[in-house]
Amino acid sequence: MSQTRFPLPLRPEVEFDVKAPKELGDVAKPLSFFEKLAANGAVRHGVILIVVALIWEIYARYLDRPLSFPTFLDTLEALRDGFASGVIPARLSVTLQTLVIGYFIGLTIAAVLTTVAVTSRIGTDLLSTFTAMFNPLPAIALLPLALLWFGLGRPSLVFVIVHSVLWAVALNMHSGFLSVSETLRMAGRTFGLKGLRFVFGILIPAAFPAILAGLKIGWAFAWRTLIAAELVFGVSSGQGGLGWYIFEKRNTLDTASVFAGLLTVMAVGLIIEAVIFRLIEAKTVRRWGMQRG
Amino acid sequence: MALMMDQALAQTTSSSPLLSVDGVTLQYKTPDHLVTATYRISFDIQRHERFVLLGPSGCGKSTILKAMAGFLYPVEGCITLKNHVVDGPGPDRMMVFQEFDQLLPWKTVEQNVAYPMRVNGIGAQDAKARALDALAKVNLSKFADAYPHMLSGGMKQRVAIARAMAMKPDVLLMDEPYAALDALTRRKMQEELLQLWEDIGFTLVFVTHSIEEAVVIGSRIVLLSPHPGQVRAEINCAHLGLNERASPEFAELTGRISHMLFDGQNVAH
Incomplete structure (x- = not known):
């Protein structure tokens, strides 16, 4: 080893004295109040919202055409009136009921289809053909047909929602099942799990990140579809939903209330996505380390 | 005394094995080929043995372990556990995999x-x-x-x-469980495993491609030849453990195994 082709330079060894941490001053310095504030996501989002509201208010006042573009304060007032008179909550509850019914029927069918798909080859073919056919079809496009079959009322809306939820969820669930690692599958089988017990004990929890993504996409599709469907044909069996509220207020040129309705649609969408789904994520996939964030 | 020992020995060797692999040929399909992984492999595993399957990469040692676990069916021959033919995975043959993602x-x-x-x-x-x-x-x-x-x-x-x-379980199957670990951790885990065996005396089937690990862990080693895997030898090594690693006997045995596996070729490891 002493004689190599690449002569190494002779360098002296050195040692240094290391200062004690105390002499270096504060090693961990507390952040200032504003630094902490800036690190808080909620505060940053809040600031953006306030700025948008300000711009809105200033622009609407400058424009001064309340029939086409009401001010932010007028909209807030219409929103308050809508809630105070109980109209918006009533409409919202009609919409949400329809949504929940459609969503859960859609989920159930998706779960059955996917279970059949993972347990048999013909099931896999069935699912892939159906999703390829129906997934690109906008749910709204089925509305005329739904009206023909189920008439003017909640069943038509439910049908459309089921269609919008089913394929997105089934597709995600199935790809989630397929991506479950071979090791986990074999581990499950050495425990003696078979059939449905295997699906519930191993496949569903292991594919949960994908399933949750499917649930979120399905929810977003369903919510948009439902509001749009209500706008198109409005009253179902004497009770209108939130979409109908917006349509109605436009007809009476109560534009501030139209904006109030739209804000409500946004708020509900946001609450479910940012609160409910976040909560489910925090309790499941994040806690299990299957998803970062 | 010696007679009793002989009788005891005769009794244990003549009693029916816990797990028996009899003339097992295993094949699997790739998109292009039907590959024969192992050819007519036979060996018996007795209760309390630390049985090691050792062979170079691609000799089908993992495949045969999977067949013992019940994930694969032999195209020829049969695998029996306590005189019952293995058909499908079950909790009487728990398996420890190489991958870290085997926990839920x-x-x-x-x-x-x-x-x-x-x-x-x-x-x-x-x-x-x-x-x-x-x-x-x-x-x-x-x-x-x-x-x-x-x-x-x-x-x-x-x-x-x-x-x-x-x-x-009746038998614990381990498929290169320490292959993805660093050397220090692996040593620690080998010690722990041997200590556990001292405490409980479970029957172990252990797959590895490391000759040293095989000698340390095993009480009996089956050497498999390169692809397709056939039994090359069965070797006793219960007397060699972690403490004997520096002994000449240990070096002699690993040298002999290396020679048998690679037919004298100068192969590292």
Whole structure:
């Protein structure tokens, strides 16, 4: 080893004295109040919202055409009136009921289809053909047909929602099942799990990140579809939903209330996505380390 | 005394084996070929043995372990456990895999260990007690409530071993469980495994491609020839363990094995 082709330079060894941490001053310095504030996501989002509201208010006042573009304060007032008179909550509850019914029927069918798909080859073919056919079809496009079959009322809306939820969820669930690692599958089988017990004990929890993504996409599709469907044909069996509220207020040129309705649609969408789904994520996939964030 | 020993020996060798692999040929399909992984392999495993399957990469040692676990069916020959033909995976042959993702990420360490017992109808209290006991044996009591993603690779493997042993299987199958670990952790895990065997005396089938690991872990080694795998030799090495690694006997045996596996070619490892 002493004689190599690449002569190494002779360098002296050195040692240094290391200062004690105390002499270096504060090693961990507390952040200032504003630094902490800036690190808080909620505060940053809040600031953006306030700025948008300000711009809105200033622009609407400058424009001064309340029939086409009401001010932010007028909209807030219409929103308050809508809630105070109980109209918006009533409409919202009609919409949400329809949504929940459609969503859960859609989920159930998706779960059955996917279970059949993972347990048999013909099931896999069935699912892939159906999703390829129906997934690109906008749910709204089925509305005329739904009206023909189920008439003017909640069943038509439910049908459309089921269609919008089913394929997105089934597709995600199935790809989630397929991506479950071979090791986990074999581990499950050495425990003696078979059939449905295997699906519930191993496949569903292991594919949960994908399933949750499917649930979120399905929810977003369903919510948009439902509001749009209500706008198109409005009253179902004497009770209108939130979409109908917006349509109605436009007809009476109560534009501030139209904006109030739209804000409500946004708020509900946001609450479910940012609160409910976040909560489910925090309790499941994040806690299990299957998803970062 | 000597006579009694001989009789005892005769009795153990003549009693029917716990697990028997008899003329097993295994094949698997790739998109282009039907590959023969092992050809007419036969060996018997007796109770309490630490049985090592050793061979170069691609000799089908993992494949034959999977067949013992019941994931593959032999195209020829048969595998029997306690005189019953193996058909499908089951909790009497718990398996520890090489991959770290064999734990269920949605369960805590304790739930992971208890789960196979719960699946097989053992009550919650009983399963919990046995799980905690098994975790204590692999020195992971402190982490009972942690989720697998919080553990290091070595700890995950120890949980997997605890999970398999808590089931008290007839035979514990291990598929290169330490191959993905660093050398220091691997040494520690080998020590632990041997200590566990001293305590419990479970029957172990262990797959490895490391000659040294085979001699340390095994009481008996089956050497498999390169692809397709055939039995090249069966060797006793119960007298050589971690403490004998520096001994000339150890070096002599690893040299002999290396020679048999590679037919004198100068191959590293």
